[in-house]
Amino acid sequence: MHPSSRFQHNNKKPFVRINNAIRAREVLVIDSTGKSLGVLPIHEAQQRAQQQGLDLVEVSPHANPPVCKILDYGKYKYSLSKKEKDSKKGATKLKEIQLHVNINEHDFLIKLKQAESFMAKGMKVKFNLFLRGREITHQDLALNLMKRLIQDLAHIGQTDQEPKLTGRNISLTFIPLPANKRLLKYNLSEVEANKQKPQEEKDKTEKS
Incomplete structure (x- = not known):
């Protein structure tokens, strides 16, 4: 699992907050199977992700409340990269x-x-x-x-x-x-x- 305070960003792409870098007090949580866990306090959502050895990733920061998914950030990042490459090929x-x-x-x-x-x-x-x-x-x-x-x-x-x-x-x-x-x-x-x-x-x- 990634360090809890880490988030990803560069000059070209918007950053993606994960784990303790997520600022919202409450988030709508989607678990690793795609099931909604409802709106949870951020500390509880982070604990659930840690218990599964996964990351809490903020996938929709502008939603109210923000939407977060419990997943493997490495695989998530690879999936985004592949979609971007496929889009460029298209x-x-x-x-x-x-x-x-x-x-x-x-x-x-x-x-x-x-x-x-x-x-x-x-x-x-x-x-x-x-x-x-x-x-x-x-x-x-x-x-x-x-x-x-x-x-x-x-x-x-x-x-x-x-x-x-x-x-x-x-x-x-x-x-x-x-x-x-x-x-x-x-x-x-x-x-x-x-x-x-x-x-x-x-x-x-x-x-x-």
């Missing part, structure tokens, strides 16, 4: 792909392969298409191109909006389908090639 799971209204078929296929590869890993994909200069007269081509993306990527992702032109820009965000429903179409040949490599290496070994 924030970076959006990949952006640029399109041009006059993109040729070969380059369009490359964009499809990129998007499929990202979504296969659970990432969101945002397509951006900007109409330059006189390209603004080709709005229909641009919108049709984005609608084609919806059809060509339906096997692995979906969008909850229709492509719309805002000024000179069209953007469309795809959300990957659930993992058990995602299919590969444009990267399938590479997957098959990787599966064949072990067999080819095995054949070479047997011949040698």
Whole structure:
């Protein structure tokens, strides 16, 4: 158990009071099983935590009365850190792909392969298409191109909006389908090639 007078804080994150650092006279206590013990005097709440070899952690300091939990502070701190890391990962799971209204078929296929590869890993994909200069007269081509993306990527992702032109820009965000429903179409040949490599290496070994 942590020293009774210790509390955690740094310049970036609000501190978390634990044990004797908790200033409230009374607190609402939640035990280690998640059961509410009701409102207790702070000294009684601290004693209950000590008896269990755990910490009394102030989890909602602004509540009235403050809410405290009896738990292992080390595990609690790890859990908070993991949630923060997962949140940061989630924030970076959006990949952006640029399109041009006059993109040729070969380059369009490359964009499809990129998007499929990202979504296969659970990432969101945002397509951006900007109409330059006189390209603004080709709005229909641009919108049709984005609608084609919806059809060509339906096997692995979906969008909850229709492509719309805002000024000179069209953007469309795809959300990957659930993992058990995602299919590969444009990267399938590479997957098959990787599966064949072990067999080819095995054949070479047997011949040698």
